[in-house]
Amino acid sequence: MRFHVLGLGSIGTLISYHLRRSIRLRQQRGFLHTPGIDPIPPEITAGLPANAADTSVTLHLRREYVAQAFSGASVEHAGIHRPDNAIPQGPSIVEQAGYAKGPDAIDSLIVTTKADATVQAIAPLSKRLTPASTVVLLQNGMGVVDELIHTVFPDTASRPQIILGNLSHGCYSRGQFQTIHAGYGSMRLGLIPDPRGRAEYERRLQGRATSSLRVPDSDTTSRSNLSGLDLNAIPRDASHLTLRYTLASLLSLPLDVHWDPLESYQVGALRKLVVNACINPLTAIMDCQNGQLVGDPYAQQIWSEVCHEAAEVFLAAAQADMDGPSSARRMPEYSAKPLLDPSLTPSALFSAVRDVATKTRKNYSSMHSDVRGRGRTEIDYMNGYLVQLGKAFGVEVKTNEMLRRLVLSLGWGDKKATWQRRSQVREEEEQQER
Ligand SMILES: CC(C)(CO)C(=O)C(=O)O
16 A cells, blocks of 8 residues: 655644554554554444555655655655665555556655645655545645636546545744644544545444534544444455545554544635634734734624625525526535534624634744735635535625735735845844743
């Protein structure tokens, strides 16, 4: 089984580290139990790749680094299709099953690139992905999956299986392969329906099905990482093996990972979208920490407008969905139910934003770091996504559009350099005060 990780920022490094570590523990000891961490439930262990010795992790790097530095993971450099042979990759499941067109097939691709860089990053690898491969999208914001389906995998016959995921773990990077896992959170996964419509993945375990659409709060520990779902519902045939192995492997990581029914996953993702649409642009525009927005009456007014606009868009999208599946304006991956969840009303959204900003008050948001570092942001997958929906469903989203333009404007002309200089001075002053 070949895992590949694309995007080695802080989240990519965190996932690669735990994936590699859990595979190595299974290779060495044949079982997976880290002292102090709950043992992996048997229903998840049963879904793991049968032979840990044949499982490999390959990291995709943009620049040249020494392969040996990655302790047990092989490395590929962007644009070079020949794998670095310093550490051999495991045999490919999709190749063995006759799906692959070449020897460099990818069984499972875990993507942690920034939302705005994802399609461009996956496109060169698409020939190595087969309909029996699995792609995991772990990103902030929304809209990447729609873009990917339309531009890279328009043909359902050849489209890989897709798992969506979002994380509330707080991580930051201290350089290549140095990630500080500063805040322990959770990771939620949802499965996009089978592209060929052959399998229904979400069989609920009797008596454990979740009755509500609500995603459990991140700080309430649910009884099972499977949220009432049954891994055995994923067929055991060759075309679904990588899906099953990928899901079980992610669920086995000590990162509080949960597989949710798609509708619950969507509620959580929509809520997180609005949280990001409120906090991220303001911290970037005002060059401040998340917590500095809490209690600021002007920021609160903007949050309230963003939440109202988002809730209105969700209602309009739900209405269009209920008007019939033929509606051209239907949200691509969503059904009406999640959009009508009570946690997506303006006041519930506003409380969620305030809670997250308070809990992460000392953080600089990812958009703040993006403006500071790479200059490009994920704004089009946050407020920009709400703006697109607003246009599609005829809802005015002026505040979201204004925030989007202001963030885009930060990267225009020499404003970026000015912003970065000012931010650096401020940070130096903060460090001196400490
Ligand atoms: C929740 C929040 C706002 C935490 O900083 C985040 O997800 C981000 O920075 O992108």
